[in-house]
Amino acid sequence: MMANLFSSFDPTTKLFSLNWLSSLIGLFIIPVSFWLIPSRLNMLWIKIIMTLHKEFKILLNTETKGNTLIFISLFSFILFNNFLGLFPYIFTSSSHLIMSLGLALPLWLSFMLYGWTNNTTHMLAHLVPQGTPPVLMPFMVCIESISNIIRPGTLAIRLSANMIAGHLLMTLLGNTGPTLPFMLINILIIVQIALLILETAVSIIQSYVFTVLSTLYSSEVV
Template sequence: MMTNLFSTFDPSTNFNLSLNWMSTFLGMIFIPMMFWLIPSRLNFMWNKIIMTLHNEFKILIGNNKIKGSTLIFISLFSFILFNNFVGLFPYIFTSTSHLILTLSLALPLWLSFMIYGWINNTMHMFAHLVPQGTPPILMPFMVCIETISNIIRPGTLGVRLAANMIAGHLLITLMGNTGPSLSLTMVNFLIIGQFLLLILESAVAIIQSYVFAVLSTLYSSEVN
């Protein structure tokens, strides 16, 4: 029972804790970051990366009719890059090293490109099956080769990303497991090798996310 009418405004009313003051931060959540936080150098660097990717993907797509079409590929690059880097930390699951995730990204993209291309640009898609300048006698074989190469595209996208992630993590794990059986001198060399391998894996994480996004952009540009 309340001892005072104004005790409802006491921050320690519930559970004898002052957690009610946490409601003050709820208002800050609804305020956009640009209004209360000065952009850091990290934000400027990330915006620079995004604008660079936007300009590059815009050139690759070559179709300015659809505004914002590069955003899906920038988001794809950011998602894969984040997952690749998170997986480099110890005891954290690397989701991009599994085909169930990489194929889940590649298959819907490729399928949507194919459906859009065959419905809206049917003759253009038929023309892609026969490269320009192909002799007439080789045209049936070129159609088969181009069809097979087109069908395996999502598989190559997914397997490339997963295989690169598995290879580096497996090598780091195998080198780390040999540590207890080595001498002190060899352990020092092992730590240096692990550090260099970690730097290499960081570069692979960036490169593979970039390759995945660029190839997806190139596949989308072929259906226009």
């Protein structure tokens, strides 16, 4: 039962062997009018981008122009992949550690290399919080170092676990449908619709959380 349940997250299913191409499907289903004229959809997305730009600029606390573009692109990419996973028979690439870790690890490595190369004193100061007693300083260095090293892992696991959890719950409830009486099927459909709305909100929240945490990690190295 569990093997069949988790097989829905298998990257190489018999149904479609090129499942990782689902990450690019969003580019093909966007209406042509979105690119040609300032449609309502285009104006809404520009409004979202400008809101994110203002927020990320405050979090980064730097005057360098264009530094928010990478984080806005990261948010858009994760958001599109999370949304695509809500459609039937579409592979949820953001539920796999190979993708989420592939996004988090290069970002974290680049922040660490830049910080330790250009701001070594600043990075060392982060290992000992202000006001720490001298006796606890060695322990705080160990704790802060470990918490810094596991950051890409926590980012990746948070995104993957949240996407898998909702999909598994919907799959489990859907599998009970054939065994339920007719009256309970109506309740099941309502519950599934509520879960779908919840998963839509989770898709937005998790892409936002991933991006905001990456922005905060970036702001610590400058």
